[in-house]
Amino acid sequence: MQLYLPIADIPVNVFLILAMGAAVGFVSGMFGIGGGFLMTPLLIFVGIAPAVAVASVASHIAASSFSGAISYWRRRAIDPLLAAVLLIGGTLGTTLGVWTFTFLRSLGQLDLMIALSYVILLTTVGGLMFWEGLRAMLRARGGRPVTLRKPGSHGWIHGLPLKLRFKRSKIYLSVIPVVVVGLAIGFIGAVMGIGGGFILVPLMIYVLRVPTSTVIGTSMVLTLVTMVFATMLHAVTNHLVDAVLALILMVGGVTGAQFGARAGQKIRGEHLRLLLGLLVLAVGIRFAVELVIRPQDLFSIRETGGAPP
Secondary structure (H helix, E strand, O other): OEEEEOOOOEEEEHHHHHHHHHHHHHHHHHHOOOOHHHHHHHHHHOOOOHHHHHHHHHHHHHHHHHHHHHHHHHOOOOOHHHHHHHHHHHHHHHHHHHHHHHHHHHHOOHHHHHHHHHHHHHHHHHHHHHHHHHHHHHHHHHOOOOOOOOOOOOOHHHHOOOEEEEOOOOEEEEHHHHHHHHHHHHHHHHHHOOOOHHHHHHHHHHHOOOOHHHHHHHHHHHHHHHHHHHHHHHHHHHOOOOHHHHHHHHHHHHHHHHHHHHHHOOOOHHHHHHHHHHHHHHHHHHHHHHHHOOOOOOOOOOOOOOOOO
């Protein structure tokens, strides 16, 4: 069944888009992440323009983050002050990201920028996650305990000025690294069409030392607000948000997430990290293959047919 997407300006198979939404929803539910890092490349691979894919997936991520944020808020698993400071940087980063997006589009370099960003980010993050998951699995098989940092230990980041006490998270931390993290995630989300949860959560845990009891819910608030803001800016400045596409993806994503959450509960943590690392790495390699092995539309030569003077 073919359906015409007005903004993407191409016909697509509805069942294919639904299946993609369900598959990404399944992965999101299994690993507890937004899934934008996977959805945007899949849309690009099936022929949707990268600019439309990025702008449309932002609304899909915002919708999926809303229900999660509400759930964590009811369980008092969100640090309001930490979320507010993150959002200061997040809104600035999103604004800067949309401006960069618009500027690169005017230069005709947006598609290349998106592809290169995915290659660099996903291969790096995927490789690190795969290695960490593999090490954890080998340690578990060898019966060796996992070496964790002492709860009271601090790095140089905790010596920075302008400190605030985040009561819900029970940490005393400078606002400088928090704002920088929010700015980076907002910028990446606006340019690449990803929520950034698979980057934000490790940063908050291992760099900012935020406890796991509040880290996921707080990160969802940042993802929700920055993606809503990015969707509005993309719609107003670039007119690239395809509501029909986003709606189909939402239906499939909500369905797949229910099954993914159940499957994730049956798999050990180190196996989940290993699988997620492989998945992220595979998407990055796929983008690299598209750029290196099979380039498209680098240039064209055509004869105009005009008569010589």
